[in-house]
Amino acid sequence: MSVLELDAVVGGYGDTQILHGVSMKVDPGEIVVIIGPNGAGKSTAMKAVFGLLNLSDGKVSLDGEDITNMPPEQVVRHGVCYVPQTSNIFPSLTVEENLEMGAFVREDDFRPRLLELYEVFPPLAEKRKQAAGTLSGGQRQMVAMAKAMMLEPKILLLDEPTAGLSPKYRGEIFSIVKTVNATGTPILMVEQNAKQALKIANRGYVLVDGKNKYQGSGQDLLDDPEVAEMFLGGGAAA
Amino acid sequence: MIEFLNFYLIPGLVLGSIYALGAIGITLTFSILRFANFAHGETMLLGVYITWSLVQFSGLHPLVVLPVAAMLTVLAVLVIDRAFYKPFRTSPTIMVVIASFGMMLMVRSVVQFFWGVQLKGMTPGIQRPMVFFDSLRISPKHVTIIGATLVLMLAVHYLLSRTKIGKAMRAMSDSPELAKLTGIDTEKVIRMTWIVGGALATAAGVFLAIDTHIDTNMGFKMLLPMFAAAILGGIGRPFGAVAGGLIIGVVEEISSYPWIGTEPLLNPGYKAGVAFAIMIAMLLWRPSGLFKGKVF
Numbered sequence: 001m002s003v004l005e006l007d008a009v010v011g012g013y014g015d016t017q018i019l020h021g022v023s024m025k026v027d028p029g030e031i032v033v034i035i036g037p038n039g040a041g042k043s044t045a046m047k048a049v050f051g052l053l054n055l056s057d058g059k060v061s062l063d064g065e066d067i068t069n070m071p072p073e074q075v076v077r078h079g080v081c082y083v084p085q086t087s088n089i090f091p092s093l094t095v096e097e098n099l100e101m102g103a104f105v106r107e108d109d110f111r112p113r114l115l116e117l118y119e120v121f122p123p124l125a126e127k128r129k130q131a132a133g134t135l136s137g138g139q140r141q142m143v144a145m146a147k148a149m150m151l152e153p154k155i156l157l158l159d160e161p162t163a164g165l166s167p168k169y170r171g172e173i174f175s176i177v178k179t180v181n182a183t184g185t186p187i188l189m190v191e192q193n194a195k196q197a198l199k200i201a202n203r204g205y206v207l208v209d210g211k212n213k214y215q216g217s218g219q220d221l222l223d224d225p226e227v228a229e230m231f232l233g234g235g236a237a238a
Numbered sequence: 239m240i241e242f243l244n245f246y247l248i249p250g251l252v253l254g255s256i257y258a259l260g261a262i263g264i265t266l267t268f269s270i271l272r273f274a275n276f277a278h279g280e281t282m283l284l285g286v287y288i289t290w291s292l293v294q295f296s297g298l299h300p301l302v303v304l305p306v307a308a309m310l311t312v313l314a315v316l317v318i319d320r321a322f323y324k325p326f327r328t329s330p331t332i333m334v335v336i337a338s339f340g341m342m343l344m345v346r347s348v349v350q351f352f353w354g355v356q357l358k359g360m361t362p363g364i365q366r367p368m369v370f371f372d373s374l375r376i377s378p379k380h381v382t383i384i385g386a387t388l389v390l391m392l393a394v395h396y397l398l399s400r401t402k403i404g405k406a407m408r409a410m411s412d413s414p415e416l417a418k419l420t421g422i423d424t425e426k427v428i429r430m431t432w433i434v435g436g437a438l439a440t441a442a443g444v445f446l447a448i449d450t451h452i453d454t455n456m457g458f459k460m461l462l463p464m465f466a467a468a469i470l471g472g473i474g475r476p477f478g479a480v481a482g483g484l485i486i487g488v489v490e491e492i493s494s495y496p497w498i499g500t501e502p503l504l505n506p507g508y509k510a511g512v513a514f515a516i517m518i519a520m521l522l523w524r525p526s527g528l529f530k531g532k533v534f
Binding site for chain 2 (some may be wrong): 082088
């Protein structure tokens with residue numbers, strides 16, 4: 001059974017329809033990437049999972065359970081963690097306090113999990129007492145991801161984790177995504193840097209105008225001349 | 239010099255402590271619930287009258303009944319939040335600001351209706367000041383007020399930096415949207431904000447009543463200096479509010495010291511204008527306050 005499944009989802013904000021029937025799924029252990037041109041509804045599709053927009057039709061299910069239009073604070077409790085593209089950390093809290101807030105809904109002791117994540121993100125262990133707002137862009141992104149991972153979610157949603165980062169940090173973030181995934185957490189990710197993202201992805205979806213356009217394994221999409229031409233900046237995979 | 243200490247600086251610190259306690263509630267509500275709470279002075283007023291009644295009833299010292307009075311006041315504030323502010327949680331800010339303005343008038347009227355409008359005293363009699371080094375005179379009530387303020391501030395510091403709910407309050411003040419996405423129980427955080435704000439307002443009001451007297455306009459008169467203190471310190475910075483309160487209290491008092499010649503520099507009748515002037519100046523030149531608060 002898929003961890004997450006969107007079935008012909010239709011919806012948007014207020015009267016503006018953005019998604020016109022989007023379907024996708026994430027299986028256990030996968031990294032799935034959503035790519036597509038600006039305004040295709042990539043981030044919106046992700047927000048649909050998290051209860052951040054009104055769905056007029058279609059269905060979202062998590063481990064087979066219907067979570068369509070469930071409000072975000074409930075979706076979190078069901079084991080979905082979402083890292084927004086911007087303002088995804090609490091800047092005036094220390095790194096450790098950010099992670100502690102990530103564990104807010106946990107009733108048990110979160111300390112062991114904290115130590116585990118410090119091993120996955122060594123730079124954060126070093127800066128645990130520092131205000132998160134003073135870190136570099138790449139390290140903030142680490143805080144945001146680690147904070148989301150505190151809940152040991154069933155699935156992690158990342159909205160353009162490399163947006164605005166230098167190429168050096170981009171590579172670092174992608175390798176962190178792989179590391180996090182290797183601990184067993186499936187990941188659904190929206191990315192502008194499509195080529196790099198597809199290289200680490202098991203599968204990818206190309207959205208255009210709020211609809212599915214192409215889908216396939218990361219490598220298939222990279223090799224597809226049409227996809228390459230339209231969305232990967234021309235030419236076949238480098 | 240000793241006259242400056244006895245009659246200007248120490249009263250300034252006492253007044254400043256009272257402003258500081260009130261301003262913590264203002265700054266927390268402003269940054270967590272995102273609105274300027276005009277009814278905060280009236281929370282103080284309600285707390286004072288509840289304390290007065292408990293003192294009349296029990297014959298105990300106001301500071302002894304203060305915890306009970308604070309609890310009752312907090313209860314009233316939570317009921318007000320549930321009934322009058324919660325329906326506006328997702329509305330534009332201006333609506334809840336106006337609602338708080340309405341609450342201000344309603345609470346004051348309720349107090350005037352049940353307790354009357356005549357002046358009252360919290361503690362009877364005049365205290366003899368304690369004398370240090372033959373000339374430094376401090377009244378015991380001033381020592382109590384400054385000491386109790388210190389204790390309360392340490393408690394606030396502990397809450398915000400050591401407890402889960404306190405950290406969640408700071409998180410929500412950073413970003414309410416992210417707090418929700420993170421799964422933080424925002425309603426619980428809001429309740430805690432009212433509890434802290436209401437309890438500190440009660441304490442501030444009772445300290446003011448011990449220092450001076452009780453009248454039904456005291457809350458409203460405190461509103462401007464409390465806002466000025468919160469803005470001076472930076473919105474969302476509780477310790478900024480404390481610094482702001484102390485600065486405004488001290489500046490208000492020493493503004494009437496005869497700095498030049500023998501006349502007061504500023505006629506004491508204009509004292510209240512000092513807080514206003516500081517607030518306007520900060521809003522014009524440094525709206526983020528001394529400690530980099532939020533600007534809305």
